[in-house]
Amino acid sequence: MCHQVAYALPCEHIRTQTVYCANATLENRADGRETKGSSAARSPSLIGETKARGSPKDLSYKRPCGNLTVQSLPYPMPPSFAEDPTIFSSSPLSPNCPLSDCPFEMKGRCWNCCWCGKRGNMTGRCGCVMLVDGNSLQCEHLCCNECEPASIGGRV
Structure with missing residues (x-):
């Protein structure tokens, strides 16, 4: 098998x-x-x-x-990141994308969404929750070439 x-x-x-x-x-x-x-x-x-x-x-x-x-x-996350899984993507233990033109990797794994404007996304999908006419909608935009790199703590 x-x-x-x-x-x-x-x-x-x-x-x-x-x-x-x-x-x-x-x-x-x-x-x-x-x-x-x-x-x-x-x-x-x-x-x-x-x-x-x-x-x-x-x-x-x-x-x-x-x-x-x-x-x-x-991808298996080490147990040491269980307290705050959002920092796993910026850790050296997190695997790099094998695609040479991955927008998320090219932006240093920290980006601003071109769809909704949310700044400082640390994963490949935007985590913004928007309120439209009293309803909450999730952006869920994938990092693309139009999105901009963000800086967090002096990192670009």
Whole structure:
């Protein structure tokens, strides 16, 4: 049985990790041939990734067996942050996004929302609660290229 875990990162992007069993198949992209995998392997990737998972020289990748289990989890936060989970995203223990153009990472993990104007967001999704005609609405905008970096405690 193969097992895939999708971790939600602080920036709201997803990183997947798959543990392959011996029944996983190795597919060669160059000629389309498949061979049976011989040992378990780990392969980090992003959901929606379209490029080959191997190195540029290795045009093969593993395909999970027919008995794939899938699990979605938030990225595991160390217990020391249980008192104040908002500071976890600025901690060195928090993983960086694997995307080279992640707006949240490019803004130093602290940003001002371009939709509602909330300043000092420390996670990938805006946490502003707005009052409109007596109703509370959550902004929930994801950090984008239009959002501006914010400074907190002299940090930009």
